[in-house]
Amino acid sequence: MTSAMSASSRKYGVVGGLGPLASADVFFKLVKAMPVSADAGHADVIFQQHPFPGASTASAATTERKLYIFDMIRDFEKRGVTTVVLPCFLSHTYIDELKANTNLQIVDMVDAVLGYVRRKFPGLTRIGVLASDYTREKRLFERYFSPCELEVLHPRLQEGVDRVTHAVYGPEGIKSGNLRGLPVDLLRRACVDLVQQGAQVIVPGMTEIALVAEQIGELGVPLVDSNLAYAQHVVSGQYDAPAEVFKLGVVGGVGPAATVDFLDKIVRNTPARRDQDHVKLLVEQNPQIPDRTENLIGGGADPTVSLYATCKRLEEGGADIIAIPCNTAHAFVERIQPYLRVPIVNMLTETVRYVREHYPAQRKIGVLATSGTMASGVYEKALEAQGLQQIAPEPALQSRVMQAIYGKQGVKAGFTAGACQDDIAAAVEGLIDEGVEVIVLGCTELPLLLPHAEFVGSGGARVTLIDPTDVLARRCIAYALAAREKR
Template identity: 70%
Template sequence: MKRPESMSARRKFGVVGGLGPLGSADVFFKMVKATPASSDDEHVDLIFEQRPFSGSGSSSAATTERKLYVFDMIREFEKRGVTTVVLPCFLSHTFIDELKANTRLPIVNIVEALRCYVQRKFPDATRIGVMASDYVRGKKLFETYFPSPRFEIIYPRAHGDNDPVTDAIYGPLGIKRGNLRGRPVELLRAASEDLADQGAQVIVPALTEIALVADALGPQRVPLIDSNLAYAQYAVSAPGGSRAPTFKVGVVGGVGPAATVDFLNKVVRNTPASRDQDHIKLLVEQNPQIPDRTENLVGTGTDPTISLYATCKKLEDGDADIIAIPCNTAHAFVERIQPYLGIPIVNMLTVTVAYLRETYPALRQVGVLATSGTIESGVYKKALEAHGLTQVAPEPALQARVMEAIYGKSGVKAGFSTGRCEEDINVAVDGLIADGVEVIVLGCTELPILLPGGEYVARNGARVTLVDPTEVLARRCIAYATSAGD
């Protein structure tokens, strides 16, 4: 039989088990039951994962153990190709926003599923009886999804210090201990009667174990829905698709280390934010062991292609949306590795040249201070010529002083920012000014540490504008991240 079109691009569900082993297994079974299928191969893909949970065996709280248990399982689901997470645990839904903030997988919301079910099956119901644990009641989980004044949430009344629903599930003779007859059923039956007495129009179990004893409760004065089945049906039938994740910028760090810190500082400084949470999510892979780019381009140094690619793949595997490489010379290798990546590298050179053309429309010549590897690779020359601009590099003796300022014993890569290195780079700038340039690109990410971008005044009083590609790259990454949230 031909597979229906709706099943051809099937979703893959991951069911988090173990937090209520009996209840979560029931949800798994009912998801299979709820799937519209006329043959085995038309059923949805399901993974049911259950591990021993070492957290509290009572209704206490959304403990750290519970949160990390669920999060680790979702991470495993991501690795196994799951597209949708099913979380049959009401306690865990009290911290569902924390989970959603840290995964790309959509989590089917059990309380939202029940609200949709109630509104569809009982459109006139406004007084909703809820059988929940004391913790879920205290967190007002149902009040969030069934808000007043449209709805009124009613809970069974306690008998002294005893909450009948919590006792039925978590007590010494509770369902959690495998008791599906006797005292737990009596407690739940009494709770149901109490809700009816309070005027509830429908009763919603907020513990997945209650469905296991629904038949034993017998006929009800008020409809008692099967929350597990409602959740299962909602999960199977609800539209798929990933949630909109938080945009993440991946950074190839360590090329060089000080330049990476400088780039991160510029991202933070240029981000419009009034609190920590307004800043951009960054993933930095600090890998100073990437072979030197200049040594490879001008000599016999080790090819850094594999190391650069491996670092970019780690960022891609870490769910980065774009990659920034705060190293000009490394961009000589970008065209080699970009075709093998699933996310774009924001090319610092091309965005800098685009910035120059937009900011200085009459510009014709651009001075470039960079490593000899960057100059000889021609990457800036090519990018500039694509916009009708001409590269002006220092003459050989001055280029040697640029390299000394960067790589010398007293250079910026050795941790210096004043003294000999500062003198060397100033002489190189003066040389480019003498060649008639009015704008100079600081084409090595260490150079802004010596020469901040902006106006530079030479010893003879001549003025030139220094453009910092690290700053341009940071602003462009910020623009991508903020526009993704619009």
């Protein structure tokens, strides 16, 4: 999809420092390329560079170089930049790594040069490239040009010397500030060699070469100004918008074990053949969110602000949807959703919809949940909206449900066997006695005590157990797969 933003609505961030002089040249040409009649009409441009000693010592794409660029892009994100200008051909050998880890648009420099030469020189078949040793080794230009049936030529070594790399990175090279003499002579000889090989156009594959292009002199074939081509391409806006990777935000820690269970269900239910096919997750594990049940039935601290703050951090982190694997927390969802741009996938309404669709003959639905969830009436309202009736345990059995969850030997204390299982089994038996055939496990810890889809009572009666955590996980996966298909 081609970006629809106008140049004036973009905020550009220019990554400087990898070649300070060359980066400044691109910055100047970028500003000059903007079609405006007054200073106020220019787009917002940030030119930023920090000391980066490794930029002048070698042409290798070091880890330091990659992380330098990534940190700068991260800073651009915080400053509202929409479009990243990366004036360094070498860095484009790993542009896909950078694109995969930012939502900002990184304008491709090699693609810009390719588009320029194809427009300006129709019928071109052989193109000479003045590239560094590392860029040649990675076959950067071949990756772009060869599919367009453009043969890429590189200068031949002269007595084992790579003239182009030496002209830029050598001790008397352009990166050391030398814009006359030996660097120019080396580049001119490299250009002459390309012409002898049959190059019809010569393209600088190093941004520093533009600084001495005029001194190279006439060659008999055009020498493209790659920096200018890139600047004009950036301003044109005629490039693809960044691919958006769907991200699921998870409010974790409510409780911690239930969060791990939810994440496990996301992974197990995702159709994937490799790691990269799984859903991208952003988890805010915040066990310090005040207890939801204590607030609803005991006057404990209000968790609204903590839940909202956690959701906002997920929103700011680029989440497309938010999941809260805690049934009781959904008593607070209506309070915070109006203030979020990102939708919270409602586990309760999704669960009730699942029950209605898969068990259409059932009207009486048992619910096992915390007393806070029961007191809030969230499940009762959701069931009634679908024409269903909630059946809750009698008070004595509800007390045992709370013991199974919050007791000293309950699931929140890390127990999954013993007294907690006896307590929850008694509550299930009580609902079976009420004639219930489907029970919703309305607390995310309960599937840890009742991991199977069916429970057989002491009298032989069978009841189906619905795990809202699993329903929520599958629904979130469906959103992710739909987004992937659309992309």
